[in-house]
Amino acid sequence: MQHANAANRLDRLPISRFHKTTLLAVAFAYFFEFADINSFATTAPKLIDLWGVTVDQVAYVTSLSFVGMFLGSIAAGAVADRWGRKKTLLRTTLFFGFFSFVSVFSWDVFSLGVFRVLTSAGLSAMTVVAVIYVNEMYPAAVRGKYQAYAMVIGICGTPATNLVASLVVPLSDWSWRLVYLWGALGVLLVLFSKHLRESPRWHESRGDHAAADAVLREIEASVSAEKGPLAEPAAPVEEPPAVKAPLRLLLRKRYLAPTLLLTVLWVTQTIGFFGYSSFAPTLLAKEGFSVEKSVFYIALTTVGAPLGSFLASLVTDRFERKWCLVAFGTVIALCGLLYGLTFDPVLIVVFGFLVNLFERGYTALAYAYSPELFDTRSRSLGTGITYGIGRLSNAAGPLIIASLYNRTGYQSVFYFIAGVWMVGAVALAVFGPRTRPRRPAVRKPKAVTSAS
Template sequence: MDIIHRLERIPVSRFHYKLLVLTGLGWLFDAMDTGIIAFVLPVLAKEWGLSATQMGFIGSMGLLGMAVGAVLAGSAADRFGRKTVFSVTLVIYSVATGLCGLAWNYESLLFFRFLVGFGLGGELPVAATLMAEYSPPASRGRFIVLLESFWAAGWLAAALISYFIIPRYGWQMAFFIGALPALYVFFIRLAMPESIRFLMDKGRQQEALAIVGKIEQSAGVESVVQPAAMSNTTVEPAGTKVVFKELWTPRFAKRTIMLWIIWFGIVYSYYGIFTWLPSLMVQQGHTVIKTFEYVLIMTVAQLPGYFSAAYLVDRIGRKATLAIYLAMSAVSAYFFGQGGSAEVVLLWGSLMSFFNLGAWGVVYTYTPELYPTRIRAFGSGWAAAVGRFGGILAPTIVGYMIAGQQGMEQVFTMFTGVMLAVAIAVWLFGEETKGRTLDEISS
């Protein structure tokens, strides 16, 4: 029995949940930083006298950094390892977040936001790749969606920091708190294993054997040590240089196109909506404190969205779950944009968060499944990078729409159209991967 088959036969155990928490905390810190900038923007706009267009550029600059980081980190993770790149990118965005608290003008903040985005964009696809490569096939979707659920916890932390810290200690302190995750790297280096598939791909069989043996022991599974365990026919040979054009070979072109459409649309809608949400609500007449309370409630609604998607993704499949959640997110966004009483805004805003973030969990499940080990992080990184360009456009476009005297109704109607288009693309062109091993899917 070869190493990969030994890994995949291990049932869900304490090891898998430990890895989920290790990668999930990194995800939580990412979301905390992304959320903090959304809550800081309305305060900063008042203090620095920023226009709507300038506010949009602050949001877009972070996304530009994420696009660059996703491509470079994805390639680096396939070359140097998932664990190493995860740690390095975590340090980069943590330190850069602290520097945002030292920003002395608009231009310096833009530069620091680019560095923050670079680290964030590099970490997310790498963490998802690592979790996918360790998860049992029958539970892989559930684990990746649960990993993504840490994003909601991070936004919740950002909302709490903004609610309690910014009014009392200023926006700078919120950024300084966002620098603390850098300390987490020391724990990651000790507790997180390298990807078995990566080690096999690089010819490091002894290291892979040692890790699999420890996981088997912790799960109470009898180790099967045979000569065949020293070779793995399911992983492609190491040493072949990864090139961009491989994503466009007949084997992967359709998958690449579909993933790029999904990523562009979901990132465009998410960052366009949630980067601007506190500011848009302030412009509708809500106070800053009341706005933070509303967004905090909407953020809490993300958690059941993730958990419901985690339940469905391994039962009805990736394709159906993703298409349904995107379509319902579109419907919720439309009615949220129509405004109304505080109760109506909270209802549709919460449903929008529920379905949009549930869809995100499925996207992070789906993406690494569609590429083989040798280019898994590379392909996932490129898909994420294309998405980040959607995120770059969205905050800026919303800024221009607001500057052009267009209101919430027009803004959210636009996002409704985008999400519906992506839902249709998933339904028409998506390939179901539920319950299949990574090697079966990528062959």
């Protein structure tokens, strides 16, 4: 076999049970990523009362968690290229689930901070691999939609965790630990392992066309048994096998512009969103709301998160993703600013709901947009580096927010967050390339399927 023609063979497949099962597995991983990622934010108000934790200590733990995310993202790109997308997805999920479980046994803010850094490394690594996996396994014309569908289900982990926290955190001086036990349930992704397939495009990028063809035949047999004869794929384009992508690859002219743009995208998204979500419960508690009310209000606002991902699924393959990101980012900036300018509980919930709705839609769009700016050879490296730098940037974000709050007050935090979102929106509007795929022409179906 000279060429497995993986991209074209996958692109002409109709959506089938295989795609839906893969979607469910990725969504499950996303669910517990989002369930776990804000665990510290939901327990921090209790730890302020119980351990005497300060706003500055909350900032340091949050900052170090993002250092962990950076390290996890960088490692994920390299490991996914070496081990494969499926195996890395499973192992990174087991990694973050294990350290979330260990967090249950924390004895002070330092030990909890260490465990959160390790958990965050696994969370970020898993996300990078999942984004790449969806990009490579779904037809180009609908991959944005299915990336968003996975987010619709996965993002429910955020309100679920906040609701769990609002119920268990106030129960006793130890019940906050149950929030971390809840996050550890992501390890159950192993139950999906036999239903997942390795990315044929990964095999092909390594020059192993026989392995790619074997996986493709298995997928095609499953789809054709359900959907009938398949269309002929477009002819393959010969490409040399990819070798390990060195870091300096991203400095080449064709990769430098998307690398810089996506770095801005993920830096502004990370500081803008996590500055809001990581500090909102603590800041509300500091402004006079009880721990129970602050956690409950945030739980109500995060109900908008899955609706935002669903909204993204409706627009991502219908309109140019670049302009969807610009529009969503602008709305987030406005709603986040209005959130910070009110102390009315109803308006806090309304504007917080809208921030969560459009931000999670923005993230779903960005998950589809980011890997499209790179080819197969550079996709893991480029996605991992840019996503990782975005996460690393928030090592400074919480410290900036804590400093703003301590020096100039509550509302200045939200002016800062709104400004960050607008920087990202303007950068995308001016420099963002278009990526909306055209539906590929397909040939007449043939009666019996065979490999290319």
